[in-house]
Amino acid sequence: MLRFTAIITVLVGLLLGSFSGIGAGVAQENETLTTPSLVVDLDTGAVLHAEAAGHPWYPASTAKLMTALITFQALERGDVDLSTPVILSHNAMDQSAAYAGLKVGNAMTLEDALYAVLVGSANEVAVALAETVAGTEAAFVDLMNAQADRLGLTATHFTNPNGLFDQKQTVSARDLAVLGRDLFQVYPDYRRMFRTAAVTIDDKELISYNELITRYPGTLGLKTGFVCSAGRNIVAIAERDGKRLLAVVLGATTGRERSERTAKLFDDAFAGNLTANGQALAELPNASETQPEDMRMRLCSNETAAYEAGQNRRYPMGLPGAPSYLKDPVSAPTYSFQTWFVPQPEFVPVPSAKPVQAVELMTTPQASGAKFEIVPPSKPPLPRS
Known part of the structure; x- marks a missing residue:
């Protein structure tokens, strides 16, 4: 009798579990999420559309926009120039996602590095660039956060220069719009980098994930990003008939969704279907006290297909x-460069932030008489299209 009761109990449990699983599956499949989006008039700062625009979010590679801004500031001050060597250190190559095919000791000009970071989204190069500009990655991150404070990015905090996931690293759509607008307006000499469709490093091509560059006429760039916890993010600028708009979409599920949502927002705004409500971008509030939505389970787990x-x-x-x-698809500029090699023994310090035309390195601690000279190219390579 006990055995019969136990069998019945197991069967009932399995049956209930089956119904529970079906119910859970239906709930997951029906689940949708409104993720942040924002459209502003680039020139006036007028808000044309805002949805959860102040909600904190993980930036992914959109953090590289601040990396670019800090580098542009260093260029303007004369601390570095476009021919300054950027050398891949051991720290730079110690990234969880380094896919540009580079190795410790690979070197490039600072201009090459900017293209690698902004077009190819090379995480290792972002760290090497930070070390070149500020001496150490940590010092560069301090500069990023100080600039975020100056711009009033109250939902933003950076912990690295490439956007790789860190729970403490956050932005908002509002803050990214302020950052993108500042980059575009203050540093026009570097706009060409943001609208480049691909970069080739030592014959390895890295295609920009910003599909709008080649699929939405009038796109002027900026940056995409993806990590599991953030979803697919984008900050984009487009121009039509003299009107320039900036759009931010965060947390998209697929590249298609990200590109299509952004293009639709642009179309609606250019057509006059999104109009200013009297609110300026700088006046948009951030919900800094709330926690970022973590998209990992939705986008990188066995729940992904249903979501x-x-x-x-x-x-x-x-x-x-x-x-x-x-x-x-339309044609867009591309960029190509070759690296050279600078041996990097463990004891060799991080490259100086100051421009150098030659670097002398000791081959070993004992070989005091053995020196060699590394001279970077006299002129940076030109973009190709």
Whole structure:
């Protein structure tokens, strides 16, 4: 009798568990999430659309926009120039995501490094660039946070120059819009870098994840980013008939969703369907006391397929049978360069932040008479298109 009761109990448990699993699956598949988005008039700062724009979010590689800004400031001060060597240190190569095919000791000009970071999103090069500009990665991050304070980015805190995940590293759509607008308006000489579609490093091509550059006419750049906890982020600028707009979309599920949502926001704003409500970008509040939404379980787990299905129903643009806001591919500038090699023994210090035309390194601590000279190219390579 006890055995019969136990069998019945197990069968009932399995049956209830099956129904529970089906219910949970339906709930997950029906789940959708409104992630932050923002559109502003680039020239006036007028807000045309804002949804959860002040909610803290993980930046992913959009953090590299601040890395660019700090580097541009160093260029303006004359601390470095575009031909300053940037050398891949052991610390720079010690990144969890380094996929540009580089090794410790690979060197490039600072201009090359900016293209590698802003177009190819090379995480290791972002760290090497930080070390070149500020001496150490930590000192560079201090500069990033000081600049965030000056710009009033109250939801923003940086812990590294490349955007790799850290729970303490946050932004908001509002803050990214302020940052992107400042970059575009204050440093026009470097806009060309943001609208470049691909960079080739030593014959390895890295294509920009900003699909708008080649699929949305009038796109002027900026930056995308992805880590599991952030989803797919973008800060983009587009121009049409003399009107310039800046859009931010955070937490998209797929690259298609990110590009299509951003293109639709641009289309709606250019068509006059999104209009100013009297609020300026600088006046948008941040919800700094709230915690960022962590997208990891939705985007990088066994729950991903169900969540993505729900988001596809919410944002079907570009899927078979649905209209697309992207256009046929158009040509865009590309950039190519070759690195050279500077041996990096463990004891060799990080490269100086000051421009140097030659570097003398000891081959070993004992070989006091053995020296060699590394001379970078006299002229940085020109972009190709």
